[in-house]
Amino acid sequence: MNNLMVVNLIFKITLFFLIVWGTRRMSADSNQSSYLPEPFRLNGITTQDAFGQGKVRALNSTVRLLRNNKLIALGTLISPKGYVITKASSCVGARKATLQNGSTFSLKIRKRFEDIDLALYELIADKNTFACVEWTDDNLTLPVSWVFSSFIELEEIRVGIASGNPRTIGREGGVMGVMLGQDGKAVGGVEINEVVPQAAGDRAGLLAKDLILSIDGRRVFTKEQLGKLVSSKDPGDMINLEVSRKNKQRKIKVTLGHSSVTFELFNRNLQMSGPVSKRKDNFPLILQHDLPLPKEGMGGPLFNLEGKCIGINIARVDRVTTFALPTKTLLPYLKDWLPDAQNILPERITENDTEADL
Numbered sequence: 136m137n138n139l140m141v142v143n144l145i146f147k148i149t150l151f152f153l154i155v156w157g158t159r160r161m162s163a164d165s166n167q168s169s170y171l172p173e174p175f176r177l178n179g180i181t182t183q184d185a186f187g188q189g190k191v192r193a194l195n196s197t198v199r200l201l202r203n204n205k206l207i208a209l210g211t212l213i214s215p216k217g218y219v220i221t222k223a224s225s226c227v228g229a230r231k232a233t234l235q236n237g238s239t240f241s242l243k244i245r246k247r248f249e250d251i252d253l254a255l256y257e258l259i260a261d262k263n264t265f266a267c268v269e270w271t272d273d274n275l276t277l278p279v280s281w282v283f284s285s286f287i288e289l290e291e292i293r294v295g296i297a298s299g300n301p302r303t304i305g306r307e308g309g310v311m312g313v314m315l316g317q318d319g320k321a322v323g324g325v326e327i328n329e330v331v332p333q334a335a336g337d338r339a340g341l342l343a344k345d346l347i348l349s350i351d352g353r354r355v356f357t358k359e360q361l362g363k364l365v366s367s368k369d370p371g372d373m374i375n376l377e378v379s380r381k382n383k384q385r386k387i388k389v390t391l392g393h394s395s396v397t398f399e400l401f402n403r404n405l406q407m408s409g410p411v412s413k414r415k416d417n418f419p420l421i422l423q424h425d426l427p428l429p430k431e432g433m434g435g436p437l438f439n440l441e442g443k444c445i446g447i448n449i450a451r452v453d454r455v456t457t458f459a460l461p462t463k464t465l466l467p468y469l470k471d472w473l474p475d476a477q478n479i480l481p482e483r484i485t486e487n488d489t490e491a492d493l
Contacts, residue, residue: 183294192266193285193442194290195212195235196211197210200256207228208431208433209432217262219255222412222450223247223248223249225434235289240260242258248468268438269444272463282294284436285435286428296425297422297423304417306417307416309393311334311339312330313327313329325347327341335391339390346378348376349377372391373389374391410429423456436448446459447465
Protein backbone atom coordinates (compact mmCIF):
# COMPACT_ATOMS: atom_id res chain seq x y z
CA MET A 136 0.00 0.00 0.00
CA ASN A 137 1.59 3.32 -1.07
CA ASN A 138 1.77 6.47 1.05
CA LEU A 139 -1.19 8.14 -0.67
CA MET A 140 -3.45 5.16 -0.01
CA VAL A 141 -2.37 5.10 3.65
CA VAL A 142 -3.07 8.83 4.07
CA ASN A 143 -6.47 8.45 2.38
CA LEU A 144 -7.35 5.53 4.65
CA ILE A 145 -6.27 7.35 7.82
CA PHE A 146 -8.26 10.42 6.82
CA LYS A 147 -11.42 8.43 6.09
CA ILE A 148 -11.18 6.56 9.40
CA THR A 149 -10.58 9.80 11.30
CA LEU A 150 -13.47 11.52 9.57
CA PHE A 151 -15.75 8.55 10.29
CA PHE A 152 -15.02 8.63 14.04
CA LEU A 153 -15.40 12.41 14.13
CA ILE A 154 -18.84 12.12 12.55
CA VAL A 155 -19.91 9.27 14.87
CA TRP A 156 -18.68 11.14 17.96
CA GLY A 157 -20.23 14.38 16.77
CA THR A 158 -23.55 12.69 16.02
CA ARG A 159 -23.81 11.55 19.64
CA ARG A 160 -23.45 15.17 20.70
CA MET A 161 -26.04 16.47 18.26
CA SER A 162 -28.21 19.37 19.24
CA ALA A 163 -31.94 19.65 18.60
CA ASP A 164 -33.90 22.65 17.33
CA SER A 165 -37.48 23.59 18.19
CA ASN A 166 -38.76 21.10 15.63
CA GLN A 167 -36.80 18.29 17.30
CA SER A 168 -34.63 17.86 14.20
CA SER A 169 -30.95 17.30 14.91
CA TYR A 170 -27.83 18.52 13.20
CA LEU A 171 -24.09 17.99 13.35
CA PRO A 172 -22.27 20.71 15.35
CA GLU A 173 -20.35 23.13 13.11
CA PRO A 174 -16.80 22.13 14.14
CA PHE A 175 -17.43 18.59 12.85
CA ARG A 176 -18.96 19.50 9.51
CA LEU A 177 -17.02 19.16 6.26
CA ASN A 178 -15.42 22.59 6.57
CA GLY A 179 -15.60 22.86 10.35
CA ILE A 180 -12.48 23.75 12.32
CA THR A 181 -12.10 20.25 13.75
CA THR A 182 -12.18 18.75 10.26
CA GLN A 183 -9.72 21.35 8.99
CA ASP A 184 -7.32 20.62 11.84
CA ALA A 185 -7.32 16.94 10.85
CA PHE A 186 -5.16 17.99 7.89
CA GLY A 187 -2.36 18.93 10.28
CA GLN A 188 0.78 20.24 8.61
CA GLY A 189 -0.95 20.15 5.23
CA LYS A 190 -3.19 22.99 6.40
CA VAL A 191 -0.16 24.95 7.65
CA ARG A 192 1.71 24.50 4.35
CA ALA A 193 -1.37 25.57 2.38
CA LEU A 194 -1.84 28.80 4.33
CA ASN A 195 1.88 29.65 4.23
CA SER A 196 2.23 29.13 0.46
CA THR A 197 -0.84 31.15 -0.54
CA VAL A 198 -0.89 34.94 -0.96
CA ARG A 199 -3.67 37.50 -1.25
CA LEU A 200 -3.39 39.79 -4.30
CA LEU A 201 -4.71 43.30 -3.79
CA ARG A 202 -5.74 46.20 -6.00
CA ASN A 203 -6.53 49.45 -4.16
CA ASN A 204 -6.35 47.40 -0.95
CA LYS A 205 -9.17 45.13 -2.16
CA LEU A 206 -8.77 41.38 -2.67
CA ILE A 207 -9.01 40.42 -6.35
CA ALA A 208 -7.39 36.95 -6.39
CA LEU A 209 -5.21 34.50 -4.53
CA GLY A 210 -1.74 33.50 -5.65
CA THR A 211 0.52 30.47 -5.29
CA LEU A 212 4.09 30.87 -4.01
CA ILE A 213 6.22 28.62 -6.23
CA SER A 214 9.76 29.72 -5.31
CA PRO A 215 11.66 30.70 -2.15
CA LYS A 216 12.65 33.81 -4.10
CA GLY A 217 9.07 35.06 -4.06
CA TYR A 218 7.69 34.05 -7.46
CA VAL A 219 3.90 33.75 -7.55
CA ILE A 220 1.49 32.36 -10.13
CA THR A 221 -2.19 33.25 -10.31
CA LYS A 222 -5.22 33.60 -12.59
CA ALA A 223 -4.26 36.23 -15.18
CA SER A 224 -7.74 37.57 -15.97
CA SER A 225 -8.51 38.14 -12.27
CA CYS A 226 -5.31 39.90 -11.21
CA VAL A 227 -5.13 42.78 -13.68
CA GLY A 228 -3.92 45.82 -11.76
CA ALA A 229 -2.65 43.86 -8.74
CA ARG A 230 -0.19 46.02 -6.82
CA LYS A 231 0.44 44.25 -3.51
CA ALA A 232 0.51 40.76 -2.05
CA THR A 233 -0.22 39.87 1.58
CA LEU A 234 1.02 36.69 3.25
CA GLN A 235 -0.64 34.63 5.96
CA ASN A 236 1.56 36.27 8.61
CA GLY A 237 0.32 39.71 7.59
CA SER A 238 3.45 40.91 5.81
CA THR A 239 2.86 42.83 2.58
CA PHE A 240 5.04 43.12 -0.53
CA SER A 241 4.87 45.05 -3.78
CA LEU A 242 4.45 43.05 -6.99
CA LYS A 243 6.17 42.99 -10.35
CA ILE A 244 4.60 41.22 -13.33
CA ARG A 245 7.05 38.87 -15.05
CA LYS A 246 4.97 37.07 -17.68
CA ARG A 247 1.41 36.39 -18.80
CA PHE A 248 0.44 33.11 -20.41
CA GLU A 249 -2.91 34.16 -21.87
CA ASP A 250 -3.70 30.79 -23.47
CA ILE A 251 -4.06 29.16 -20.03
CA ASP A 252 -5.06 32.36 -18.13
CA LEU A 253 -1.88 32.23 -16.02
CA ALA A 254 0.26 35.11 -14.75
CA LEU A 255 3.70 35.01 -13.14
CA TYR A 256 4.55 37.71 -10.57
CA GLU A 257 7.56 38.43 -8.38
CA LEU A 258 7.35 39.74 -4.83
CA ILE A 259 9.71 42.69 -4.41
CA ALA A 260 11.72 41.64 -1.36
CA ASP A 261 15.29 41.13 -0.14
CA LYS A 262 14.54 37.69 1.34
CA ASN A 263 14.73 34.38 -0.53
CA THR A 264 13.18 32.14 2.11
CA PHE A 265 9.49 32.28 1.20
CA ALA A 266 7.51 29.12 1.91
CA CYS A 267 6.47 27.56 -1.40
CA VAL A 268 4.48 24.60 -2.66
CA GLU A 269 5.81 21.13 -3.41
CA TRP A 270 4.45 19.77 -6.70
CA THR A 271 2.96 16.44 -7.71
CA ASP A 272 0.59 15.24 -10.43
CA ASP A 273 -0.44 11.93 -8.85
CA ASN A 274 -4.11 12.96 -8.61
CA LEU A 275 -4.51 12.85 -12.39
CA THR A 276 -4.77 9.07 -12.09
CA LEU A 277 -7.33 9.01 -9.27
CA PRO A 278 -11.06 8.94 -10.16
CA VAL A 279 -12.03 10.50 -6.79
CA SER A 280 -9.82 12.12 -4.15
CA TRP A 281 -9.94 14.51 -1.21
CA VAL A 282 -8.50 17.96 -1.92
CA PHE A 283 -8.20 21.25 -0.06
CA SER A 284 -7.22 24.89 -0.59
CA SER A 285 -6.65 28.01 1.49
CA PHE A 286 -9.70 30.19 2.02
CA ILE A 287 -9.52 33.88 1.08
CA GLU A 288 -8.61 35.31 4.51
CA LEU A 289 -5.71 32.81 4.85
CA GLU A 290 -7.01 31.73 8.25
CA GLU A 291 -8.85 28.56 7.22
CA ILE A 292 -8.89 25.95 4.47
CA ARG A 293 -11.77 24.52 2.49
CA VAL A 294 -12.13 20.78 1.97
CA GLY A 295 -13.86 18.89 -0.83
CA ILE A 296 -13.72 16.20 -3.48
CA ALA A 297 -12.01 16.15 -6.87
CA SER A 298 -13.97 13.91 -9.21
CA GLY A 299 -14.69 13.46 -12.88
CA ASN A 300 -12.13 12.72 -15.54
CA PRO A 301 -9.44 15.34 -16.23
CA ARG A 302 -10.56 16.86 -19.51
CA THR A 303 -10.22 19.65 -22.02
CA ILE A 304 -12.57 22.65 -21.72
CA GLY A 305 -13.37 24.04 -25.14
CA ARG A 306 -13.41 27.61 -26.29
CA GLU A 307 -16.44 29.81 -25.55
CA GLY A 308 -17.05 32.39 -28.25
CA GLY A 309 -18.14 35.95 -27.57
CA VAL A 310 -21.81 36.98 -27.42
CA MET A 311 -23.81 40.18 -27.80
CA GLY A 312 -26.50 39.14 -25.36
CA VAL A 313 -29.51 39.44 -27.64
CA MET A 314 -32.43 37.19 -28.56
CA LEU A 315 -32.96 37.03 -32.31
CA GLY A 316 -36.26 37.02 -34.19
CA GLN A 317 -37.20 37.20 -37.85
CA ASP A 318 -34.52 36.87 -40.50
CA GLY A 319 -34.09 36.38 -44.25
CA LYS A 320 -33.76 38.47 -47.40
CA ALA A 321 -37.43 39.40 -47.27
CA VAL A 322 -36.83 40.92 -43.82
CA GLY A 323 -33.58 42.53 -44.93
CA GLY A 324 -31.37 41.16 -42.16
CA VAL A 325 -31.74 39.70 -38.66
CA GLU A 326 -34.15 41.29 -36.22
CA ILE A 327 -33.49 41.59 -32.48
CA ASN A 328 -36.40 40.42 -30.35
CA GLU A 329 -34.92 41.13 -26.93
CA VAL A 330 -31.75 42.57 -25.40
CA VAL A 331 -30.43 41.00 -22.18
CA PRO A 332 -30.12 43.72 -19.48
CA GLN A 333 -26.52 44.73 -18.72
CA ALA A 334 -25.16 42.48 -21.48
CA ALA A 335 -22.77 43.62 -24.22
CA GLY A 336 -25.52 44.64 -26.65
CA ASP A 337 -27.40 46.58 -23.99
CA ARG A 338 -24.26 48.51 -23.01
CA ALA A 339 -23.59 49.29 -26.68
CA GLY A 340 -27.09 50.70 -27.19
CA LEU A 341 -28.86 47.93 -29.13
CA LEU A 342 -32.64 47.87 -28.81
CA ALA A 343 -35.43 45.37 -29.43
CA LYS A 344 -36.70 45.62 -33.04
CA ASP A 345 -33.29 46.77 -34.33
CA LEU A 346 -32.51 45.05 -37.64
CA ILE A 347 -28.90 43.88 -37.96
CA LEU A 348 -27.73 44.43 -41.53
CA SER A 349 -23.99 43.64 -41.35
CA ILE A 350 -21.14 42.67 -39.04
CA ASP A 351 -17.67 44.08 -39.72
CA GLY A 352 -18.82 44.97 -43.23
CA ARG A 353 -20.20 41.50 -44.04
CA ARG A 354 -23.87 41.45 -44.98
CA VAL A 355 -26.01 39.06 -42.91
CA PHE A 356 -29.49 37.71 -43.68
CA THR A 357 -29.82 34.69 -41.39
CA LYS A 358 -29.39 33.92 -37.70
CA GLU A 359 -26.94 31.17 -38.64
CA GLN A 360 -24.70 33.62 -40.51
CA LEU A 361 -24.79 36.09 -37.66
CA GLY A 362 -24.13 33.40 -35.05
CA LYS A 363 -21.06 32.07 -36.86
CA LEU A 364 -19.56 35.52 -37.27
CA VAL A 365 -20.08 36.50 -33.63
CA SER A 366 -18.97 33.17 -32.13
CA SER A 367 -15.76 33.27 -34.17
CA LYS A 368 -14.73 36.22 -31.98
CA ASP A 369 -13.54 36.05 -28.39
CA PRO A 370 -15.08 37.72 -25.35
CA GLY A 371 -13.60 41.21 -25.20
CA ASP A 372 -13.35 41.57 -28.98
CA MET A 373 -15.12 44.51 -30.62
CA ILE A 374 -17.41 44.13 -33.62
CA ASN A 375 -18.88 46.82 -35.87
CA LEU A 376 -22.59 46.48 -36.55
CA GLU A 377 -24.73 48.25 -39.10
CA VAL A 378 -28.34 48.26 -37.95
CA SER A 379 -31.61 49.70 -39.16
CA ARG A 380 -33.78 51.38 -36.53
CA LYS A 381 -37.08 52.92 -37.59
CA ASN A 382 -35.85 52.91 -41.18
CA LYS A 383 -32.70 54.83 -40.29
CA GLN A 384 -29.32 53.13 -40.57
CA ARG A 385 -26.72 53.57 -37.88
CA LYS A 386 -23.38 52.05 -36.88
CA ILE A 387 -22.86 50.56 -33.42
CA LYS A 388 -19.70 49.12 -31.87
CA VAL A 389 -20.21 46.15 -29.51
CA THR A 390 -17.57 44.72 -27.18
CA LEU A 391 -18.53 41.06 -26.86
CA GLY A 392 -19.20 39.37 -23.54
CA HIS A 393 -18.95 35.85 -22.15
CA SER A 394 -21.83 33.51 -22.92
CA SER A 395 -22.03 31.91 -19.48
CA VAL A 396 -21.99 35.26 -17.70
CA THR A 397 -24.43 36.92 -20.12
CA PHE A 398 -27.08 34.24 -19.90
CA GLU A 399 -26.65 33.22 -16.25
CA LEU A 400 -29.97 34.92 -15.45
CA PHE A 401 -31.67 32.05 -17.31
CA ASN A 402 -29.78 29.32 -15.41
CA ARG A 403 -31.29 28.50 -12.00
CA ASN A 404 -28.08 26.90 -10.73
CA LEU A 405 -26.08 29.99 -11.66
CA GLN A 406 -28.68 32.23 -10.05
CA MET A 407 -27.94 30.48 -6.77
CA SER A 408 -24.18 30.48 -7.31
CA GLY A 409 -23.32 34.12 -6.82
CA PRO A 410 -20.46 35.73 -8.77
CA VAL A 411 -18.47 33.35 -10.99
CA SER A 412 -15.24 33.70 -12.97
CA LYS A 413 -15.55 35.56 -16.26
CA ARG A 414 -13.14 33.25 -18.02
CA LYS A 415 -13.88 29.59 -17.43
CA ASP A 416 -13.27 28.15 -20.88
CA ASN A 417 -10.54 27.21 -23.35
CA PHE A 418 -8.24 25.21 -21.07
CA PRO A 419 -6.11 22.32 -22.39
CA LEU A 420 -6.71 20.20 -19.27
CA ILE A 421 -8.56 20.72 -15.99
CA LEU A 422 -9.28 18.98 -12.69
CA GLN A 423 -12.81 19.49 -11.37
CA HIS A 424 -13.66 19.77 -7.68
CA ASP A 425 -16.38 21.12 -5.40
CA LEU A 426 -14.53 23.37 -2.92
CA PRO A 427 -16.76 26.28 -1.82
CA LEU A 428 -14.46 29.08 -2.97
CA PRO A 429 -15.51 32.54 -4.23
CA LYS A 430 -14.23 33.90 -7.53
CA GLU A 431 -11.63 35.92 -5.58
CA GLY A 432 -10.27 32.57 -4.38
CA MET A 433 -9.01 31.65 -7.84
CA GLY A 434 -5.26 31.56 -8.43
CA GLY A 435 -4.49 29.79 -5.16
CA PRO A 436 -2.99 26.29 -4.89
CA LEU A 437 -4.95 23.03 -4.74
CA PHE A 438 -3.53 20.30 -2.47
CA ASN A 439 -3.90 16.55 -2.03
CA LEU A 440 -4.02 14.78 1.35
CA GLU A 441 -0.24 14.67 1.52
CA GLY A 442 -0.10 18.45 1.39
CA LYS A 443 1.43 18.51 -2.09
CA CYS A 444 0.21 20.92 -4.75
CA ILE A 445 -1.63 19.25 -7.63
CA GLY A 446 -2.57 22.45 -9.48
CA ILE A 447 -4.00 25.95 -9.11
CA ASN A 448 -7.65 26.96 -8.99
CA ILE A 449 -8.39 28.68 -12.28
CA ALA A 450 -12.18 29.17 -12.61
CA ARG A 451 -15.23 29.26 -10.37
CA VAL A 452 -17.90 27.81 -12.66
CA ASP A 453 -20.86 27.61 -10.28
CA ARG A 454 -21.64 26.93 -6.63
CA VAL A 455 -20.51 23.29 -6.82
CA THR A 456 -17.93 23.36 -9.63
CA THR A 457 -14.41 24.77 -9.69
CA PHE A 458 -11.76 24.08 -12.34
CA ALA A 459 -8.07 23.75 -11.51
CA LEU A 460 -5.12 23.69 -13.90
CA PRO A 461 -3.17 20.53 -13.04
CA THR A 462 0.56 20.47 -12.47
CA LYS A 463 1.12 18.66 -15.76
CA THR A 464 -0.41 21.57 -17.67
CA LEU A 465 1.03 24.63 -15.98
CA LEU A 466 4.60 23.72 -15.01
CA PRO A 467 6.05 23.45 -18.54
CA TYR A 468 5.13 27.11 -19.05
CA LEU A 469 7.24 28.16 -16.08
CA LYS A 470 10.52 26.35 -16.60
CA ASP A 471 12.06 29.05 -18.83
CA TRP A 472 10.91 31.94 -16.63
CA LEU A 473 12.12 30.89 -13.19
CA PRO A 474 15.78 31.50 -12.33
CA ASP A 475 15.69 28.58 -9.86
CA ALA A 476 13.56 26.25 -11.99
CA GLN A 477 16.03 23.38 -11.63
CA ASN A 478 15.60 23.48 -7.85
CA ILE A 479 11.84 23.86 -7.49
CA LEU A 480 10.23 22.09 -10.46
CA PRO A 481 10.08 18.30 -10.84
CA GLU A 482 13.07 16.95 -12.77
CA ARG A 483 10.91 15.53 -15.57
CA ILE A 484 9.54 19.05 -16.22
CA THR A 485 12.89 20.82 -16.46
CA GLU A 486 14.44 18.12 -18.61
CA ASN A 487 11.73 16.68 -20.83
CA ASP A 488 8.49 18.65 -21.08
CA THR A 489 7.96 21.53 -23.48
CA GLU A 490 4.96 23.68 -24.31
CA ALA A 491 4.59 21.71 -27.51
CA ASP A 492 3.90 18.59 -25.45
CA LEU A 493 0.68 20.03 -24.04
